[in-house]
Amino acid sequence: MKHKRNTVIQLAILTVLGGAVILTMLLPQLPSQRGAAPLVEISVILRESDSSLWSSARLGMDQAAGELGAELRVLTLDRTNDGTDQLEVLRRELGQQTDVLVVVPADPEGLARALPDQGTACPVLTMESPLEGAVLAATPDNAALGRALAQAAVDDGAAGTVLLLNASPNSTGVTARAAAAQEVLEAAGAAARVRAVDLSAPSDALRDLLKQPDLTAVMVFEPALTEQAASLKQSLGLDVPLYGVGVTASAAAWLERGVISAAGAWSDFAAGYLAVEGAVNLARGTDCRVEQLPFFIVRGEELYEAEYQKLLFPVG
């Protein structure tokens, strides 16, 4: 009886070990071991009507998506900074069972109010502006960026009236930059004149604002407005120093030509990469680190310095 029991136990151990051998033999064949993690669907919803401003970031996003197994849908709005339109796009994406949303909020507060009503557990990651209930990633410190840009203007002698233009007053990120810049300017004795502009409207209003004679400097705080203001400045032949945010290809050209005196910039490629990486981590339930991107203030003569080249012009 005891002998039989021992034999049964030995056979059981043998079977278990044999099973372990087979399992370890098949282990590399298992989908979980072959790195074939399910594809993460990511919807990137911008707040602009034109995605060309995000071309560098898009390169980073694509690289991250390729490496981490994600599928990207980059969506623009019919009208730049239209919060209602953005909410509609967001609802549509939620309806298509996207795994995670990356949003550049046009109206963070409105979006925060509307999101809970969607009744979805879809994780949301934002860029540029923080959003309640969402993870803010791949964004520079907005206030610090505004202060640094204002300091550059002050250093250049902007002492009188400085025009601060904000095309996205509902965007808390952009507004934070402007507010911080205003503080620095006023602390330096300059008179900060804050004005809102509508990027989707004809540029007449912006032209009138730029043509004000008493301006010692103009500051804008987002790439789209930087491009538009630089373009108008050049076409109008204005001499007033322009300070902007974001170095797109056009902005770089104007920076080089001196149309833009200085610009606050960061690696858009890194921003796009980190945003998608964070989104994938959110979708897979792994650790999603909130990182602030380092920024810098660049002037035309510094544009071709090796480090700036590498950050501003992604290798294509």
Next chain:
Amino acid sequence: MRALLKRLAGRIAQGYRSMSIQLVLSLSFTAVALAGVVFLGAGLLLRFSDSTQALTQESTQRVLAQVNMNLDSHLRRMMRVSDTAYYRVIKKTDLTLWSMTAAMDLLYEENRDALVSIAVFNEGGGLEAAVPLSASKPSAIPNESPWFRLALEKMENLHFSTPHIQDLFDDPDNRFRWVVSLSRHVQLTRDGNTESGVLLVDMSFSGVAQVCRDVELPNGGYVYLTDRTGEIIYHPRQQLIYSGLLEENNLTAAGYSDGSHRERFQGQDREVTVKTVGYTGWKLVGVVPAGRLWGEGGSLPLFGISLLLFSAFLMAFLNFRVSAYISDPILRLDQAVKELEAGRDAVEFEEGGCYELRRLSRSIASMVSTMRHLMDDIIQQEAQKRRSELEVLQSQINPHFLYNTLDSVIWMTESGRYQESIQMVTSLARLFRIALSRGKRIIPLADELEHARHYLNIQQIRYKNKFESSVTAGPDTDGLYTLKLTIQPLLENAIYHGITGSEEDGLISVDARREGDDLIIDVSDNGVGMRPEVAATLLSEERPALRTTGSGIGVRNVHQRIRLTFGEPYGLTIFSEPDEGTTIRLRLPALDLEQAEQYQQEGAP
């Protein structure tokens, strides 16, 4: 250390001595087999690892050689463009008389897929010609650029730069393109005089990237390209490195010679293969993560460990059974020997197992059988010897009995008691005839009783009828046989110890009857008797041998003779009470003629 080894050896020896042969066999087999498996497995694993590593290196080197060839081809094409521009255009152009632009434009158009611009600068950095872009950027200062300085410093060489943004000419599309600059010193002709200048061929970075891109190495490896100082020219994740999101061990790799190297970077072991790109001194670096040689997620070691465990347990399992099969006949033999030692008679020696064991079993069985036969013979011989001694003693006539009887005959004859003397002589003659019985040990019961009767007659005459006697036999005792001279010693004992000491008239009776398969003969007297505890010791082996004053043979001898002849169940039983008398009961097998003859033959000397 030596003491430790000695102690270890001692423990092993002690364990060995206390272990069963099956355990020793199974443990030894398993240990040896396991050592073999581990040795073989380790050898194969090392061989596999070496082969895999060699294959990886070979494969990487082959891929790098191919990439190097493609890259070399691409760079040589650019050098040919530069040569063509110099020898076919610049050298043949006097700048005072002609422009180089048309010829260079043609050259550019032929290679526009790989070129961004071709430009010629004079020694001061002034632009002499440029295609397709010709508008210099206001901020451009060519003669301060590294490519310009290098070209003038090392005039005999062509110089390749690391990738950078083209920063000399305005691009109407505001494009900032990554280029690799190829510069060289040239001699410009102006108004018949030669002067130094620099020819710059900006080739598109994408051309270099195209050569290196999509190169796949084993185990998820990749290829990157650096210049001789380690500055990255191409990397599949170049922009991540530029953005500070990734680090590469490029500066260390720049110091490696061509060939394969093992390095550890950011906690990961990597197989790095380096190949220098001919003219430029650039280094192609192939990186293969070494950890993947062991399989994804360490599956290979896991497989090895589980296989080793399975093999070890399977071997132990099988060895245990094989050793049980081998040692089972030995254990059975051992058990049989133990049983033999314990005194068991019917011990079977199974002949199983291998040849040597079967022969050993046969030998032991044969030895035991021989020993048993010898022992039986000895026992039989001893019994026979004892029986013979007893019978010799039994058959001897006490000389005093004979003298006394003959004296009695003489005395009776002299006194004229002829009838009594004749009766005594007749009984004596009859007594001797039956005692001899032609040497037979087993005689008819009737003869034995007659022998007793004649003995009693003689003794009655001698003792002047001091006692009465009777000899009776049941009708069922007819034809039965008994051991010779078994009653007479008892009668002698009754006369000398029972009757002679008694004051009363004695009575001695002999009564034979059959009880089942036994023959019972009671010899009783009404003499002085004895205490039962004394009677119980008369037949004891420990009691000193009794010698009677009669025929000289004691009661115990009769008891021993019966037992030696017929076995333990038979013999004498004494019933006695002081002043009451004694009865000695003989229990014998009820032998018929056939059985008697059989016993007769067995007991024959």
